[in-house]
Amino acid sequence: MKKALSALIGLAVIICSMPINTIAGDALMMATTTSTDNTGLLDYLMPEFQAATGIEIKWTATGTGKALKLGENCDVDILIVHAPSAEKKFVNAGFGKDRREIMYNDFVIIGPAADILIKGKPITEALKAIKANQALFVSRGDNSGTNKKEISLWRAAGLPVPEKEKWYVQTGQGMLTTINVAAERNGYTMTDRGTYIKYEDNMGGKPPLKILVEGDAVLLNQYSVIAIDTAHCPNAEYVLVKKFTAWITGAEAQQLIKDFKLLGKPLFSPNAQ
């Protein structure tokens, strides 16, 4: 009994003495979107950044909505997000600064390969056809960048944003999970092209859902970096963030983004100015 007790206390003392901050050297905390993480881009890019600058980057991947909230609450130093209008609001509110565009891909509507309803139509026509036929549409429903874009597209098509309709399913989950739901239920969904290629790759190049609508200018999906403003969050590592921004908008990193491919297809196109 006494032995067990003293062993327990001993263990507790050992664990309590474990260092709270295990960070050695410079480190940056980043909040980013699921699409950059789930596609494997960050796993590919960030070791290169660390090798080039010696700065470690730690990232947490969530929807753009939560990423912006983490920035507002000073829990991170930098953001990579893809919801331009929400980003501009964020910067105007004084939470962030130095917003720089780094890369883009585009959103596409995917659906069953046998589709004859929306294939090749412009986006507004496609959404109208989905609504008119009550075809199953799967939405992220999670306030992410992709979700915000989808909502703006319904509005742009002059349609009320669906909510409780039987044919409208909101998963509240990440992009790949949402694509899987659409595939299981043989429905339509909107995704960024990068995540779709990742899905194609997961399916061994033979996905049940195909790209049906693409190429409209409104479907552009722009990713940007935003530094958290030190006037709002004095603890933010602004000096390191500047190094990161300079690196990712520089020629070397932009080339790395261009070279990131799955199934021989690029997932993101660099476009830093």
Place this chain on the structure above:
Amino acid sequence: MEFLSNGFVQAFHLLWSGNAETYSAIWATVMVSSYSICCSLIAGIPLGFCLGYFNFRGKKSVRTVVDTLMALPTVFIGLIVYAFLTRRGPLGDFSLLFTLPGIAIGQTILALPIVIGLSATAIESTDKKLRTAIISMGANRQQLFMSSLWEARHGLLAGAIAAYGRVMTEVGISMMVGGNIKWHTRTITTAIALETNKGQFGMGVALGLVLLTIAFCVNVSVSFLRRRY
């Protein structure tokens, strides 16, 4: 379906080949769950003892509160702990968000009601006549407490195992407070969530089996201890 069988093969491969990412997640899981289970046992057993041993006014209400808290949802605890640990929260200056000790705080809150409740039950179910016997043998107060604790040891152990299982398998707190940061706060459960989101179901199954393997090792050593004492 085939990802299930793939998962078995992959689980073995991950453990055998010493996959660095997997071992980092194993380390984080073991570290943080040991930390939180120690804290909750040290605080919870004395509290549970008092709740089970003594009779006082409002004992039943306290018991109801403790039992209700056993049902605390992990995501909710995660949110509450986040509110305290965020830079702009009351404990923001300690920089505990996105760290293992941060997760441990949340998991301690998760485990505490289980330890208190099950310890109290264990103490209550010891033989009351034993106390009289021990007192009549001339034991002092401290010896009396210790012998009651010793009598209840199997029940206390069962409580500890239940709490450990809950702590090790939770995902809500680890995700919200830890942030699933690679090489740092990625535990096995948050890694499973990530792999599932990435559509790598086989990998998710493999990591689940890895977690079960750890739980198995813990339980084997516990049952070894139980046989000895």
